[in-house]
Amino acid sequence: METSSRFEAAIKKLYTAFHNNTLNPECCKQCAVGNILDNTDSWKYLSDDHGNLSLNYVGKVHQTLGRKFNGYSPLELLQIEATFLKACGFQIPLNHTNKRPENPTDNDILFNGLSATISLLCEIDNIPNVMDYQKLFKYKKTTFDYIVH
Known part of the structure; x- marks a missing residue:
């Protein structure tokens, strides 16, 4: 499967951050986008709130x-x-009143976030979802004829 250089770079950075324990959803430099953008927080000026889907004027x-x-x-x-x-x-956008996990840096929580993020990155690049494990379990149904004696 052919992928784009941006996809490969993003996956590598997210994988590294996850395994180095430098992935933190509440930090603009260590969240998914912060890691993709080389641990910078300049992207936060594209919207008014962390997690907001609306671009502000600068964005x-x-x-x-x-x-x-x-x-x-x-x-x-x-x-x-x-x-x-x-x-x-x-619950987005992030603020002190919205719902948040008890331990946001728990590996299970981060893995769920990474799985969804990687699935989205595949969708953005129009490639098959590399996180779709169901393909691993596909099987061909066969029928067996039993001979009764």
């Missing part, structure tokens, strides 16, 4: 100009982050 300008950040448009970045946060159990 709209970058989107209109066709700007890409490590290959992703501002709208794609917001969609990636929102997907990650929701799959981790957060």
Whole structure:
């Protein structure tokens, strides 16, 4: 399967962050998009709230100009982050009154977030979902004829 360089780079960064325990949904530099963008938080200026799917003025300008950040448009970045946060159990946008998991850096929670994020990255790049494990369990139904003596 052929993938884009942005997809490969994003997956590598997310995988590394997960295994190095440097993935944190509540930190703009260590969340899904923060890691994809080399642990920078400049992307947070594209919307008014962490996890918000609406571009603010700055985000709209970058989107209109066709700007890409490590290959992703501002709208794609917001969609990636929102997907990650929701799959981790957060109510978005993040704020002190919205629902959040008890331990947001628990590996099971982060794995759920990564799985959803990787599925979205596949969808954005129009490639088969690499997280779809159901294909591993597909089988061909066969019938057996039993001979009764």
